[in-house]
Amino acid sequence: MTVVKLDEHRGLALCADAEGARHTVEIALVEPLRAGAVILVHAGTAIAALAAEEAEVRA
Amino acid sequence: MKYVDEYRDADLGRALSGEILSLVEPGRHYKVMEVCGGHTHSIYKYGVDDLLPANVELVHGPGCPVCVIPMGRVDDGIALAHEEGVIFTCFGDMMRVPGSNGSLLEARAAGADIRMVYSPLDALRIAKENPDREVVFFAIGFETTAPSTALTLKRARAEGVTNFSCMCSHVTIVPPLRALLESPDLRLDGFIGPGHVSTVVGARPFEFIPADYGKPVAVAGFEPLDILQAIVMILRQLAEGRCEVENQYKRVVPYEGNTRALEVMAEVFELRPHFEWRGLGFISHSGLKLSEAYGDLDAERRFSVPGVRVADPKACQCGEVLKGVIKPWECKVFGTACTPERPIGTCMVSSEGACAAYYNYGRFAREREVV
Structure with missing residues (x-):
């Protein structure tokens, strides 16, 4: 999923999946993130951020 | 790439x-x-x-994760769901897993308030929206899902949500x-x-x-x-x-893993002495429960859970499929009595189950022709 907007105060991010649907994702395990980062989400929690060079191309 | x-x-x-x-x-x-x-x-x-x-x-x-949950655990979940004032939440796949006396989906049809969630955070949201009800989250999955449950429990603690608890059935690989x-x-x-x-x-x-x-x-x-x-x-x-x-998966797997996730899991969970796996029996130190520090959020302490061990149905060979001893199509009930619509065994329930994968992608037809 791609991060659309960050809510750093609550440790959450609004993310878009491949179809464009929006999800609220817990990001405590992969912070710091920036908008446009590509993350691997499992059960509503980001467990990994894709390596920067891979993410950059898709952002 | x-x-x-x-x-x-x-x-x-x-x-x-x-x-x-x-x-x-x-x-x-x-x-x-x-x-x-x-x-x-x-x-x-x-x-x-x-x-x-x-x-x-x-x-x-x-x-x-769904396939390895034993029948007794499903029965425990159903018993909890029938408790007065409880909203029972679980992942969608788990709803169709047969217990000894029906699935959670059938328990819902019988009147229990059981709701499907995509993440434990959704269950916590339901708890906040229903302060006069007890919300229980049925946590299943390997180390991929456990950090999500752990973070949600930490969040519940931090936000002072007291009507939320977790029936922890997380396992380790x-x-x-x-x-x-x-x-x-x-x-x-x-x-x-x-x-x-x-x-x-x-x-x-x-x-x-x-x-x-x-x-x-x-x-x-x-x-x-x-x-x-x-x-x-x-x-x-x-x-x-x-x-x-x-x-091979270096694009997301670091050799050390996600150390923050491991820390959160170590804080919230501790190993059970043993945990029963469907078809594999009891395996030492293979399941997680809530640690002492989070014991007040443990649904198994808050409510009484039967905890009865139930043998798998005789016809079902999920255990042998899970161990890789037989192929799904070699099971006696595969594709006949046991289908994704009416599963007998867990391997036919989840899309990650070997039987459901065989059945859904046409392997059923091919293998039968060979026989």
Whole structure:
């Protein structure tokens, strides 16, 4: 999923999946993130951020 | 590579398939176990097994979180769901898993307030919206899902939500692998390591497989080329007489895993002395429960749970399928009495279950023709 907007105060991010649907994702395990980062989400929690060079191309 | 279709490129797939053919010794039979149910699903969705020579066999492992939940645990969940004032929440797959007296879906039809959620955070939201009700989250899954539950429990504590609790049935991947390696009825040549579990635990916990049992491991991603490349890595190790843990899925799996996730899990969970797995029996230190510090959020302490052990139905051979001893289509009830619409065993429930993967992607028809 791609991060659309960050809510750093609550440790959450609004993310878009491949179809464009929006999800609220817990990001405590992969912070710091920036908008446009590509993350691997499992059960509503980001467990990994894709390596920067891979993410950059898709952002 | 930048885009997902590149991981599904037919020409590259054929090249890898040729490489596999060049690495195998004729006359030797290779058995490679894909540990994770996600791999099983990809293999049958993309027909990866059709690209392998006849003497390279993929054996399905125990890594499907829904499949390994024993019947007694489903019964416990249903008992909790029927408690006065309880809203019981769980993942969608779990709703259809048969207990000894029906599934959670049937319990809902009988009047229990059971709701499907996509993440534990959704369950916490339901708790906040219903302060006069007790909300229980049925937590299942391997180390991929456990950090999500752990963070949600920390959040519940931080936000002072007191009507939320967790029935923890999280499991860990290493103890069942060790049990399989100790099992006399299964001879394996190598393992395709679970990709997403490894994003959390890293590649390090699998070092015991080459060190203690002399089998190669390749941690792999979930696209068809990922899986083919992992098979190449394993066969090359065997051909060169090497034996180590290789990481094919470097784009998301660091060797050390996600240390923050491991810290959160260590804070919120502790190991159970033993946990029952469907078909595999009791395995020591293979399940998680809430730690003392989070004991007040443990649904099994807040409510009384029957905790009765229930034997699997006689006709069901999920245990043998989960151990890779038989193929799904060799089960007596596969595709006849047991289908994804009316599953008898857990392997037919989840899309990660080997039986459902076989059934849904037409392997049912092909295998029956062979017989």
